[in-house]
Amino acid sequence: MKKIINKPEDVVTEALIGMQEAYPDKLEYIEGFEVIARKKKEDKVAVISGGGAGHEPLHAGFVGKGMLDAAVSGNVFSSPSPDRIGAAIERMDSGKGVLLVIKNYSGDIMNFGLASDLAEADDRTVESVVVKDDVAVPDSTYSTGRRGIAGTVFVHKIAGAKAESGASLSEVKAAAEKAISNIRSMGMAMTPCILPAVGKPGFALGEDEIEIGMGIHGEPGVEKTKVKSAKEVAEILLEKILADYDYSGSEVAVLVNGLGGTPLMELYILNKEVQEYLKAKGIRVYKTLVGNYTTALDMTGCSLTLMKLDDELKELLDAECDTPALKW
Amino acid sequence: MKKIINKPEDVVTEALIGMQEAYPDKLEYIEGFEVIARKKKEDKVAVISGGGAGHEPLHAGFVGKGMLDAAVSGNVFSSPSPDRIGAAIERMDSGKGVLLVIKNYSGDIMNFGLASDLAEADDRTVESVVVKDDVAVPDSTYSTGRRGIAGTVFVHKIAGAKAESGASLSEVKAAAEKAISNIRSMGMAMTPCILPAVGKPGFALGEDEIEIGMGIHGEPGVEKTKVKSAKEVAEILLEKILADYDYSGSEVAVLVNGLGGTPLMELYILNKEVQEYLKAKGIRVYKTLVGNYTTALDMTGCSLTLMKLDDELKELLDAECDTPALKW
Numbered sequence: 229m230k231k232i233i234n235k236p237e238d239v240v241t242e243a244l245i246g247m248q249e250a251y252p253d254k255l256e257y258i259e260g261f262e263v264i265a266r267k268k269k270e271d272k273v274a275v276i277s278g279g280g281a282g283h284e285p286l287h288a289g290f291v292g293k294g295m296l297d298a299a300v301s302g303n304v305f306s307s308p309s310p311d312r313i314g315a316a317i318e319r320m321d322s323g324k325g326v327l328l329v330i331k332n333y334s335g336d337i338m339n340f341g342l343a344s345d346l347a348e349a350d351d352r353t354v355e356s357v358v359v360k361d362d363v364a365v366p367d368s369t370y371s372t373g374r375r376g377i378a379g380t381v382f383v384h385k386i387a388g389a390k391a392e393s394g395a396s397l398s399e400v401k402a403a404a405e406k407a408i409s410n411i412r413s414m415g416m417a418m419t420p421c422i423l424p425a426v427g428k429p430g431f432a433l434g435e436d437e438i439e440i441g442m443g444i445h446g447e448p449g450v451e452k453t454k455v456k457s458a459k460e461v462a463e464i465l466l467e468k469i470l471a472d473y474d475y476s477g478s479e480v481a482v483l484v485n486g487l488g489g490t491p492l493m494e495l496y497i498l499n500k501e502v503q504e505y506l507k508a509k510g511i512r513v514y515k516t517l518v519g520n521y522t523t524a525l526d527m528t529g530c531s532l533t534l535m536k537l538d539d540e541l542k543e544l545l546d547a548e549c550d551t552p553a554l555k556w
Numbered sequence: 557m558k559k560i561i562n563k564p565e566d567v568v569t570e571a572l573i574g575m576q577e578a579y580p581d582k583l584e585y586i587e588g589f590e591v592i593a594r595k596k597k598e599d600k601v602a603v604i605s606g607g608g609a610g611h612e613p614l615h616a617g618f619v620g621k622g623m624l625d626a627a628v629s630g631n632v633f634s635s636p637s638p639d640r641i642g643a644a645i646e647r648m649d650s651g652k653g654v655l656l657v658i659k660n661y662s663g664d665i666m667n668f669g670l671a672s673d674l675a676e677a678d679d680r681t682v683e684s685v686v687v688k689d690d691v692a693v694p695d696s697t698y699s700t701g702r703r704g705i706a707g708t709v710f711v712h713k714i715a716g717a718k719a720e721s722g723a724s725l726s727e728v729k730a731a732a733e734k735a736i737s738n739i740r741s742m743g744m745a746m747t748p749c750i751l752p753a754v755g756k757p758g759f760a761l762g763e764d765e766i767e768i769g770m771g772i773h774g775e776p777g778v779e780k781t782k783v784k785s786a787k788e789v790a791e792i793l794l795e796k797i798l799a800d801y802d803y804s805g806s807e808v809a810v811l812v813n814g815l816g817g818t819p820l821m822e823l824y825i826l827n828k829e830v831q832e833y834l835k836a837k838g839i840r841v842y843k844t845l846v847g848n849y850t851t852a853l854d855m856t857g858c859s860l861t862l863m864k865l866d867d868e869l870k871e872l873l874d875a876e877c878d879t880p881a882l883k884w
Contacts, residue, residue, distance in 0.1 A: 230746040230766065232822035232858060234785045234829075242786075243821045246828030250812075250844040284820040418558040438558065457562045458570070484578075491816035491854050492612040493571045494560035500574030501562075516578040520848075526819050528854070530560060555883050 229427040231526075236424035240281040240301055247288055251552055254292060261315040262308065264288035265298035273391040273400045274298070274320040277329040277384060278313065279336050280305040282421070283444060284488075285553035286380060286522045294549030295388035296329075304423055304525070305445045307335030313343035317352060325353040325397035327404060329383055331376030332360040355397055357404045359383050361413040361533065363472040364441030364449050375443050378485040378522035379411035379533045382545075385554065389547035403544060407535060412473045414465045415531030417442035417449070417487065421524045440464060444487070444524040444531075458494070462501035465532045475511050475534055481545055482506070482516045483533035488523030490530060495519065498530055515545060521553065557755040559854075564752035568609040568629055575616055579880055582620060589643035590636065592616035593626035601719040601728045602626070602648040605657040605712060606641065607664050608633040610749070611772060612816075613881035614708060614850045622877030623716035624657075632751055632853070633773045635663030641671035645680060653681035653725035655732060657711050659704030660688040683725055685732045687711050689741040689861065691800040692769030692777050703771050706813040706850035707739035707861045710873075713882065717875035731872060735863060740801045742793045743859030745770035745777070745815065749852050768792055772815070772852040772859075786822070790829035793860045803839050803862055809873055810834070810844045811861035816851030818858060823847065826858055843873060849881065 233239050244264055248257040256265050262281075277287045278300030287299035298316040302308035317326050326347070330340045337358065344354040360371075361379030368375050387404035395403070418438045420429035430446045433439060438456065441449025456464065470476075484499045486492070499518045506513055514537055522531070537545065549556060561567050572592055576585040584593050591606075605615045606628030615627035626644040630636035645654050654675070658668045665686065672682040688699075689707030696703050715732035723731070746766045748757035758774045761767060766784065769777025784792065798804075812827045814820070827846045834841055842865055850859070865873065877884060 230764075230783055230856060232746075232786045232789060232818065232826050234787055234825065239821065239825060242828050243824040246824035246826065246831070246846070249831045250824070250827055250846045282821065284824070289820070418560075436558075455558055458560045459562055461560055488819035489817045489854065489856075490560065491851055492617070492848065493567065493610065493853065496571040496574035496578070496612070497562065497567060498560050498574065499578055500570050503574070503577045518574070518578045520820065523819055525821065526817065526856070528558065528817075 229422055231424060233424055239424045240303055244288060244301060258315055258319060261312045262301040263298055263312060263316045264291050265316060265319055266291060269320055269322055271322050272394060273324050273397045274322065274326045275329065275387045275391050275400065276300065276316050276320060276326055278308050279331050280307060282525045283522050289553030290381065290384045290551045292549065292551030294392050294547055295384045295551045295554065304425065307333065307339045310339050310342040310346060313340055314346055317343065317347045317354065321352050325355065327387055327397060327400050328354060328356040329387060329404065330356055330358050331380055332358050332373055333370045334372060335370065353397060355401045357401060357408060359408055361411045363412050363414050363468055368443055369447040370445065377413050377415060377444050378483055378531045379413045381483060381521050382411055382481060382533065382535045383407050385549065386541060386544045388549065389544035392547065407541060410536040411533060412469045413531050413533040414441060414468050415529060416440050416461055416465060417527055417529035419489065419528045420446055421527035444522065458497045459501045462498060462505050466502065466505050469532065469534055470509065475536055477510060478536045479512045479514045481535045481537060482513055483521060484518045485522055485531045485533065486520040487527040487529040488520055489526040489528040492519065495530065502532060514542060557750055559752060561752055567752045568631055572616060572629060586643055586647060589640045590629040591626055591640060591644045592619050593644060593647050594619060597648055597650055599650050600722060601652050601725050602650065602654045603657065603715045603719050603728065604644050604648060604654055606636050607659050608635060610853045611850050617881030618709065618712045618879045620879030622720050622875055623712045623879045623882065632753065635661065635667045638667050638670040638674060641668055642674055645671065645675045645682065649680050653683065655715055655725060655728050656682060656684040657708065657715060657732065658684055658686050659708055660686050660701055661698045662700060663698065681725060683729045685729060685736060687736055689739045691740050691742050691796055696771055697775040698773065705741050705743060705772050706811055706859045707741045709811060709849050710739055710809060710861065710863045711735050713877065714869060714872045716877065717872035720875065735869060738864040739861060740797045741859050741861040742769060742796050743857060744768050744789055744793060745855055745857035747817065747856045748774055749855035772850065786825045787829045790826060790833050794830065794833050797860065797862055798837065803864055805838060806864045807840045807842045809863040809865060810841055811849060812846045813850055813859045813861065814848040815855040815857040816848055817854040817856040820847065823858065830860060842870060
């Protein structure tokens with residue numbers, strides 16, 4: 229296994245420490261709980277997310293002004309335990325309530341749910357939203373219902389901006405839910421990822437084979453097929469997304485996301501095809517993100533995400549943010 | 557070959573178009589010349605860089621306020637022709653002169669030199685600086701003298717900030733040269749990259765083998781060795797860097813750079829080791845960048861860069877910048 233790591237069992241802790249040390253003035257690492265939090269608790273609704281590690285920069289890379297207040301990490305591809313989530317809630321709740329942004333995986337639903345119940349028993353006010361943006365499959369290996377994937381980044385941005393504006397917990401939740409209802413994603417994988425603790429690929433793809441609709445933990449997708457051109461990849465993924473949600477005539481935010489092992493050059497080529505496709509469909513692009521935002525360790529491949537915008541979502545999308553992975 | 561591309565011969569053009577389309581308000585693509593430039597020519601010294609493609613986000617990803625005015629791309633791993641460089645000079649020279657930031661490869665030295673001569677024959681004032689930060693080998697496959705690698709990003713930042721401040725061409729050149737003299741880098745590769753037009757790896761590394769000091773085009777390094785831990789990688793690279801330049805007692809900027817196929821999780825783990833090592837040596841870290849800044853297509857591996865800071869360099873490093881790949 230060729231990875232820049234020390235002991236496989238230490239990768240999550242060490243990556244979080246190494247991340248915090250790159251932003252010592254802004255981020256805090258809560259030892260023993262695998263939480264990255266803002267240094268300062270703000271007098272506002274706290275937005276907290278998290279999930280399994282291995283999707284960097286998701287989730288901790290989006291902690292900072294205008295996005296998350298804290299991110300809680302589990303082990304690689306494994307949900308964080310309720311005590312970790314509870315530690316993040318306790319640290320960041322100013323008394324104005326907490327919104328948990330959860331990706332739709334059974335482990336996360338259970339653990340964030342338990343943490344929420346425990347916090348409420350402790351007289352805190354906690355609400356949750358669940359991201360399920362992946363249109364590839366109706367149910368999946370680790371989820372009942374659609375999986376939550378890269379669209380989560382947009383939910384962090386929208387909820388975080390609303391919270392930063394001083395909105396109430398119910399207003400922040402409503403903005404997050406509007407974003408979620410307007411977001412659809414779908415991905416494609418070309419090579420498997422290797423879990424540090426396993427040391428070999430979790431599944432196989434032929435020399436000339438890709439998998440359409442594969443999940444960010446290597447969950448099965450829609451079909452295995454021959455390698456496609458960038459143009460075909462854009463068409464296949466966007467067709468499925470547009471068949472699920474009617475974006476015609478609307479303005480959208482676009483995320484062209486890499487899965488960790490795919491370099492920026494390829495993502496830019498894909499973006500060219502995405503922009504052409506959307507233009508031909510009469511869908512106006514308001515803002516585009518291209519990069520590795522929600523990854524699957526060293527998997528190569530991509531996902532595409534669209535979020536339909538209205539005036540409120542545009543304003544929240546444009547609002548200032550200052551996090552390791554997103555800043556404007 | 558598993559890449560998200562269309563025709564191999566179109567990758568550079570299509571990636572630049574796809575990049576410009578992600579930043580339509582800020583960047584312009586000069587068709588036929590593979591140049592990405594700022595939309596607006598500013599009344600200041602223009603800082604222009606470029607080189608072979610395949611190192612994204614270098615160079616075009618650093619075009620924008622506070623860094624480059626334009627970036628010129630060659631084909632993959634191949635220097636841009638003088639006419640392309642000339643087109644960038646012509647577009648961005650406000651009359652206050654142009655600084656070319658060149659990485660030390662024979663093709664770039666020749667072509668940027670020719671473009672500079674032609675521009676001067678055209679009554680423009682053009683100066684050049686050459687980045688040769690890689691301490692791995694004294695000469696290399698494509699260079700007489702040391703190779704220019706990821707430290708180039710810091711040179712773009714320093715020269716760009718100085719130019720943005722309204723400084724003269726000689727002042728901008730002096731700041732860039734100070735940065736260059738204070739910067740040292742060294743890298744390590746774990747897997748080869750695949751050139752789109754070739755379709756197979758350009759060199760081989762064993763299942764359990766890495767190469768210390770390999771260049772960003774796969775040029776030979778210092779030694780092939782067994783896979784090392786993150787701690788050992790940090791030690792090997794930093795020892796060689798510190799043996800070449802005395803950073804003891806000084807304050808530095810650090811770049812923990814990925815080569816394109818290495819995910820952020822591993823770079824953060826490496827950063828933890830880098831920070832510990834520098835601390836033990838009494839070297840104070842002023843600012844740290846962690847990410848894929850100077851890549852080699854889909855190569856996995858990393859490089860480390862240190863830049864010694866004084867008050868001027870700190871101020872220039874901290875100055876506002878707004879580019880696709882660096883923003884603060």
